[in-house]
Amino acid sequence: MSLVQGAHRETSPPAGARANLLAWPEFNQPAVWVVAAILLIMPFIASGFFLIEIFATTLILGTIALSLMFLAGYGGMVSLMQLTVAGFAAYMVAVFGMSANTNISLGWPWWLATPMALVLATIFGTLGGTLAVRTEGIYTIMITLAIGAAFYYFTNQNWAIFGGHTGINTIATPKFWGVDWRSDVPYYYVTLGVAAFCYFAVQYVSRAPFGLALQGVRDNPRRMAALGFNVNAHRVAAYAFASFIAALGGVLQVWNYRQISPGSVSVGACIDILIIAVVGGITRPIGPFIGAFIFVILRTFALDLLVKFGLDGNRFRLLIGLGFLAIVFWSSDGVIGLWERWRRRAADTHTRPSGGHGHG
């Protein structure tokens, strides 16, 4: 018997064994199809306010939080600068594209300004990642937080490119094929398309060598090096991938608000992304979108709810904070974890529990 490669053709693994690697096991769940169908027909159900303020916003925040989920869930790297990368992309759209600040904006058409913004933001995030991968655990959090804070103060004080504390306003959005892509329904489909693309990209890559190796780096970096992997190069590549996703979210965001200012890239906003990812759950790509939905619903309606009870509406963050505390307390892997445990208990009667996906 030979134990090394070359003699492998004599073994034929059972056909079913590899099928689930090739197919998309996530498509086997009817819930996925129901959600997809609802999202597709949403414009016929929801009004403009709900469509943009709730669903498009959820998809945008979810996409940015997805980039954190990819780094933290698969790579074990908690990066607090994902919103900063998105904000950088948003600023670049404003700087290279058209806006009311004609002294800043270069006036490029959207189809040039957008790829430029995506490329620059990806480079920005990759450089930040190159710094961050030299550290582990809490120090990664500190370095990425420092990058986020530095960018916030820089945008506040730089008038030549970032427009100081007033930022850049009335940014042009794409109009072509006779469609104003910022009007509610087309814009909703754009965000849905981008979010779906990012979601499936992360889901797909997680089972590809790049994603598997990243999970290996998360579980045991030393052993990964002893298997022939350059661990730091893998981590930097993960930052590049995540930065591109965050940058896509940033472009969507600046098209949504048509303005960008330091308030959008504040440290508080960076931490909101962490809250969204953790509340939703960082073990699966769907988690950040669930977290974003909860966050947006609370942010939008907690105010009215609190006022109804005679409390100050601005305290909606208190509700988010309490929800965050409760979820972290009862389920370290977020809403996804609660749901999985509930499903496992339901299925426990006839099958063996299959165990969680990844670590908590």
Place this chain on the structure above:
Amino acid sequence: MDSAAPRFSAVGSGAALELRGVTRLFGALAALTDVTITVRPGERRAVLGSNGAGKTTLFNCVTGDFPPSSGTIRFFGEDITHFPPYERIRRGLRRTYQISALFPGLTVRDNVYLACRGVSRGRFSPLRPGANDALMHAAEALIQAVHLTPVREQLVAELAHGQQRQLEIALALAGAPRFILFDEPAAGLSPTERRELIEILTSLPAHIGYIIIEHDMDVALRVVESVTMMHNGRIFKEGLPHEIEADPEVQELYLGAGHE
């Protein structure tokens, strides 16, 4: 040095592994002092010694987990002293760990697949493996070789101790190993599992040499042709298994430290 013809296109001396004056300090403590060892391609050697003799530190220096403080390490003639671990592995060096170093959040198959992928191209590939992926076949073959086929879909965290030890070996056999360092592969194995381990070691292709750290003399002496005895971070004695076994100094040291 032995003049056995290298079976590989070895550059230089023809030794598979050559350590010269390797010293490793941890602060003021010398875990290894002036260790010089030469191992031929295909040679199988045991490293014996009590706890703290420097056996695992020796492995860590060779793989680059902890680079040596001084001295040189050559692998098939190439000076790898300052190479990062992954460069050494890609040149055909492999190791196992005394305490299983696996990926508990991944399945058995993914663990072995990663090992196969680590020593070939496409480590960064964003494409899922296809139905006829050669590395996936290689992984399946390795899993079969270490008798883990029934549990290949399970997460490693759910495996029994013996199965984790077998997986540990499978990871070291991926790709085209030229030399393997086994760090107490039999630790905690049942008698049956020990027999399986011996069978795996003795059935390795003849060109693959290894060094095995093993306290169990029954296992060690059955799978090696030479023995190095270490004590307090130094090479204490080298010889054939029966010479070492009969050596009164070794007996005193080894029995003094007790079998584990």
